[in-house]
Amino acid sequence: MTILAFGRTGQVATELSYLPNVMCFGRDDADLTDPVACAKLVETHRPRAVINAAAYTNVDRAEVEEDIAHLVNAEAPKAIAQACADIDIPFVHISTDYVFDGSGHDPWPPDARPFPLNTYGRTKLSGENAISEVGGRYVILRTSWVFSPNGENFVKSMLRLGATRDELRIVADQVGGPTPARDIALACHTIAKELMVSPGKAGVYHLSGTPDCSRADFAREIFTIAQMPCDVEAILTCEFPTPADRPKNSRLDCGSLEQRFGISRPNWHSYLQAQLTEC
Known part of the structure; x- marks a missing residue:
């Protein structure tokens, strides 16, 4: 069984490269600014499944x-x-919590109406809609706050900044589930294999780490585990303006993923502790 994965150096793609029977194609092999070439790659290799990371x-x-x-x-x-x-093969596509506007406090179920706040979210939603319109054996897997030892992410930014500062101002009104890239890769791998035999499980699902927390609390835990003497001052999103608006509520309802694929929410604290211990 061979699974073709788009992406090689990103957080999830790196984790996918460690799994058996996965061929990862980077930008040199598969430039996503050339959609026709990407489609031809699938047609040429004719894998058992495709994961877009x-x-x-x-x-x-x-x-x-x-x-x-x-x-x-x-x-x-x-x-x-x-x-x-x-060619009737499964396609697993990773999407994002940024397709939602972040209103309210309840976790977003997969069938909630999306309403992105920024361009990134709108383009990801456009991709979701296009995949749904094509149909076939597809799963769109939305996730949030991805972190790992590779690539750029919140954990690595906090470690870099915390090493040179005594205090950082971090937003406390953005809440979500930090998600280890390794668990996203494992989930995609499991889903792809399941879709080979159970195409009726196609659809949209959510995966995020547990427990949900604020950005500020996540930063505090990073500094505690890393034993960095950096204090966190909790601030509001409006006190830290960025070019793109961020959703405040990124909680995701992951129940259907567990029910249909047996994939539970990963405990981000355990993974974070292991990652920082290794560092």
């Missing part, structure tokens, strides 16, 4: 590079989904 993820830069973000996050996934549907 590549995306345009610079949330703030997307505000001024919308065309590129749309090409990578919407047009390329559409072309890949069509290629997978044409």
